[in-house]
Amino acid sequence: MNAPILETRKLSKSYAGVPALKDGSLAIAPGEVHALMGENGAGKSTLIRILAGATKPDAGAIFVDGAEVSIEHPSQSRRLGLRFIHQELSVIPELSVAENLFLGRPYPRRFGIFANWRELNRQASKALDALDIGHIIPSRKMARLSLGDQMLVKIAAAFLDEDGEAARVYVMDEPTAALTSEESERLFKVIAGLTARGRSIVYVSHRMDEVMRIADRVSVLRDGETVATRAISSISKAEMIEMMTGRQIAEAYPPRQAAATSGTALSLTGASSSSAHDISFELHAGEILGITGLSGAGQSDILRLVIGADKRTGGGVELDGRTLAGGTPATRWADGIAYVPRERRREGLLPRGSVADNTVLAHLRTLSRAGILRNRRAELKRSADIASRVKLKSTGVTQPVFQLSGGNQQKVVLARAILGAPRVLLLDEPTRGVDVAAKFDIHTLVRELAASGVGILLASSDLSELIGMTDRILVMREGRQVAIVPTDGLTQTRLLALSFGEPA
Amino acid sequence: MIRTIRRYGTLIGIIAVILFFWINIPDTFMTARNWLNISQQVSMLAVTAFTMTIVMAMGDFDLSVGSMASLSGIVAALAFKAGVPVPAAIILALGVGVLGGLINGALVSYVGILPFVATLGTLTIFSGFAFLISGGKTIFGTDIPASFSGFARSGVPLFPAGEQWVFLPYLTLLALIVLLVVWLLLEHTVYGRRLYAIGGNTEAARLAGVRVRFLRFSAFGLTGLGAAAAGLMYASRVASANPTQGSGLMLSAIAAVFLGMTMSEEGEPRVLATFFGVLILGVLDNGLTQMSVDSYVREILVGTIIVLAVASSSLSKLEQR
């Protein structure tokens, strides 16, 4: 192996005495894609945040080209040639795409002071084209872009070349979690181009297939310690999972437990909102109905329509044969519909609240005394029960959720949805950022719920999840429903074709 | 250690201030009499700040409380002047407070105006009404019934001290009752927990079934009620009503809540912490006056101590990164 371009030795970091990272050691060779794997909360993001200068390590050392460096501020990290795509989407919605690309960098200027907007937009346009995402207009406000497009802009920002500060290592923390498969493909193409030019990639993902496909080597973190670094060619998925978790887990979907019952739990007839039009389907009790489509096709919008987050502009919604009029999320939850929103940080979590506060939020009245006085004891007990059911990793239900790792935050949102024994469960990307083992746990849980007669709507950009978990799949295109197909016998290719508009 | 300072920085500050006065004014500061005085002096601010904590739990503000306090005092005084019996006049004034608060709430939650702008607008409107209906005049003298102004001068007898009895002033008692009620509401009811959820992340709370609009609407009503009550307490204490008399309350109430926020771990507004915020403001004013500190120097000291108290807890929070 060549001398490492970037190396970390025994990095450690504790929060209030609880270690997040104990022995983070990595050696990145030039031109390689180095995967960093580990369970939720293993310390991957912590290690990355230290490299980025966003967090100070308690101990340990960082070497670039064999020389020890100290990274106090993100701008220092950039000068060392490190580029980051962080786990949580961090964009400035009020600024244009071009400005987001150039955030923290010198803009092209006129007279040495004033921003040269034309040049800025030109350079931005070039950067976007290079990533094959020229459909994004540089002068648009970031807020107007879909989540996937925003992620692509952040990725483009990391790839932006600058004079004098050549990038050497790109560090990506779950970049594909918010991307569709076509968007991911674009990213992989770019990664291939970069490594061909001798750049290195540190790549974090919970998607095994991806890692097996694009990585050269893999380092595994467990409980904050690097347990091994191996060439990808010398390791199997099963081995990797065992290194991460210390146990053997099938990377598969739990089997269907019982046939879907025939009663209708939820039915939509021509229901419309401002962004989803004329949606009609019947969700049977015990059925899992998937929703797919290209980015921005309106998958989320169906769920938002059902939960009452978006105003219904036409059509009807029935729950157990009862017509639901008007409606807000409050009345929908009371009707027995539970919801896991798409963006956990923006739409799901009270970041400063505890795990308990977050899980009982939708159930405060049922857990209260006389519907008025809060019953703290019941809140703690029920949230502890549900937390263990979703296998949440935390120091307890009183820990604030902002301290949890990304995957564990996702589990908190899920825990809230299933705490009240719902009649219908709406899941929008429920396993985004969740590790393999936990994903299996969640899938098992969803299956159990279905078997107990809950009707489930599952929107996911992970095609294998859709095929592995659902009974039927509803295909969306440009805000309209184009088909509902049985899952049995579907392939990912066929599903993608349907999304592109091929007739069923 | 750092954690302790972070959490208790403000509290340690309060204790240090109290000790300082105790040592420097040995005879009169640490007496029941003086503490009862302080409690009475801050009671109006306390009621405003306690009820302000309700909207601040949702991450909102109410800048109109001062104007509302003035308006409610004027409304009661005009009602007295028109011969309305005292209890009815009080209910009328409190009703105006609730109504004004609900207007704020409706603007914020149903119309969707930022609380800062909405209550800045109603601050002007309420104040305009206070001036308009009073004709800009101070209402005083025989227009104010003795039973009303007597309230602020009496209390519950506690124990004899020499020839005189020491009283727990009614104003103090009222402030304590409001504290208890707001504490129960915020910490021990579903309603209160939902307000904090809105403060934590409004969109998440809405999607999790919290009726955000109605809660914001009603919470502003409660703050308006508190402001009106404070206005009545003020009017009773000064035995008069004047269209500007509440104007000092708003910034002080917000300051008290913020001072309190430095004491809670998550930096959330908590009403018991607000209590300490009010206390520090009251103790500083009382102690520095007794030490004959020039009133302008007193002002500078109060500002500095606020900044220092908050700084001690903020600095140690920065360390946490």
Add this chain to the structure above:
Amino acid sequence: MIRTIRRYGTLIGIIAVILFFWINIPDTFMTARNWLNISQQVSMLAVTAFTMTIVMAMGDFDLSVGSMASLSGIVAALAFKAGVPVPAAIILALGVGVLGGLINGALVSYVGILPFVATLGTLTIFSGFAFLISGGKTIFGTDIPASFSGFARSGVPLFPAGEQWVFLPYLTLLALIVLLVVWLLLEHTVYGRRLYAIGGNTEAARLAGVRVRFLRFSAFGLTGLGAAAAGLMYASRVASANPTQGSGLMLSAIAAVFLGMTMSEEGEPRVLATFFGVLILGVLDNGLTQMSVDSYVREILVGTIIVLAVASSSLSKLEQR
């Protein structure tokens, strides 16, 4: 259509108000003379609001601007009294403004205190100093050099109207220059764009290498400078300095920025929009006074119009969801 109302609701409101006055005060409202008057009357508020926009772009506030304006006026007046030449006294007063602003900035960015609390503390401190050094007195008369107070009474001759010339008042000119500078700073320099980045998402900006702390620190310095300039303009206009004279500026400046925010697409503060916010406040005061509206009713109307203007754009934003 709805989009248009959303974006231009406030602007339509302003135009409606102007048309209303034009029709009701046909002879005098829509004259160059009157508009120059208005421009001069709002110039101090304008300078404060324009520079307030700088910190508000970062999502921060500066509550201390009013006290700082008072303090800077007092500093200059005392310097005059002590025989310091006018330019030196002005530089001294502006220096105090920058210093005070940087203290705010240091408290907010290096100590980590919420801007609301930090500037509430310094509000008290600056005001205390203004009272202390002036002894609470108004400084006027021969202590104020004619060259200083003359500034606010003169201007650039524009065109003759009858026997007299119409002048562009220097105060107006100064406000326009500040507008231009702040506009260039916020919209056309990297510095300004980074302030907006901080306002949009502080953590993201920091991770992207923006020096958040230094920027916040320095931005507060600029706002302090603006407040001090406004204080000097005020002192020049009234040919005197008084330790409370700036106190009305803070809430009005924040109101102007918020009014402007309703005009921008994502609701961010923009200085050109702040200009319209200032304008509406000034026009309302001038027009309603000319229409002999009772001053209390005027206050109510101003509050109501602010709320309505903001409501029109907020309501249509709600529809968007």
Add this chain to the structure above:
Amino acid sequence: AGKIAVITPYLSQPGTQFYVEAFQEEAKTNGWDVNVIDTKGDVAAAISRIEDVSTQKVDAIVINVDPAQVAAGLETAKSDGIPVFGMDAGASPLLVTNVTSNGYAMAADTAAYTANRINGKGNVVMFVFDAFPPVQARGVIADAIFKNNPDIKVVERVTPDVSDGGIADSRAKMEAILTAHPEKGSISAVWAAWDQPALGALQAIEAAGRQDEGIVITGIDANPQARDAIAKGSNFEASMAQDFKGIGRATADAVKRHLAGEKIKQSVIYVPTKLVTSANAKE
């Protein structure tokens, strides 16, 4: 040596400043230790401070605020046996005595001067401030005098915003009024209940170039800025000089007599006032 506390919400008013200063000068010669407390317009805070200095057991308290409004504090002082003196405060049985100018006479003098100068006819603009009881009384007296002249019409009765001292807002108000009454002679006089609005009105009239229409301006208090304007022979023709220093000195004298054991019989001690015109403004 005696410990005296002076408590007022109105120290930023020039008049208050003068009698507080005169009081302090006298106090120095008497060897008293004076603590001046300004509550900046907050009346309830004035009660609180009265309570605090009573706790502190000062020898006497001097207030410059309506005694009815601070009665709660005065009762505390009384039960602590501390004498309280009014310095232009208002009459009250809770005070040893109150030292003041005759406000009714001052308003009557300037209003009568105005009516006289415009020969009992024309449009008059009044600047008043009814929120502050002593100033309110001035307005009432002037109203009565103008009403008694059938050809005098009060076209505007303006309450300026005083948070900035009153000059700037009065000027803006007057500018608007002038704009609304553009014809020469359409405004005959401006009667102001104190000097700041008169000064603001003067600035507006001069800025509008209408100083030659013979608009008569009067104020009350005769502060130095007003005296300057009057001495220059501007439209600002007259003001009333209260003897602020006299009030301060007379209050100190009352305190001294009381501390010496004398019983003060008058509940109000009046200090004479004087009409200031260009003839005597320089004094």
